[in-house]
Amino acid sequence: MNEPQMPSCQNVSDALSDYLEGYLSDRSRISLEQHLEMCPLCLVYLDHFRQIYHVTGKPEPEQLPEDFTDVMGKVIRAWREEQDSGNQPDAD
Numbered sequence: 001m002n003e004p005q006m007p008s009c010q011n012v013s014d015a016l017s018d019y020l021e022g023y024l025s026d027r028s029r030i031s032l033e034q035h036l037e038m039c040p041l042c043l044v045y046l047d048h049f050r051q052i053y054h055v056t057g058k059p060e061p062e063q064l065p066e067d068f069t070d071v072m073g074k075v076i077r078a079w080r081e082e083q084d085s086g087n088q089p090d091a092d
C-alpha cells in the first residue's frame, strides 16, 4: 500500500471550476494536472467544462445544455467501465 496522493476522478471533477478560475493552490493544481496527464477521461471532462465556461462565463448547473449532461453521462459511464475492467486480468 504505497499509493501516491493522487486526486480521484471525482475530486478532479469537483475541483475543475476552481481550477479554471485559478482558485486552487499550487499544490492542488499540480496534483490535478498530474491526474489529467494520466487520465484521458478527465481531460475530456476538462475540455467540455472549458467550453461551457467560455460560453456562459460561469457554469451553473442550470445553465448547462442538455448535451453537456449527455456527454458527461458517457464519460462517467466510461469511468465506471474502466474501474470495473481494471480488476480483471487482460483477456486479450
Ligand SMILES: [Zn+2]
Residues within 6 Å of the ligand: 008, 009, 012, 035, 039, 041, 042
Ligand atoms: Zn480521472
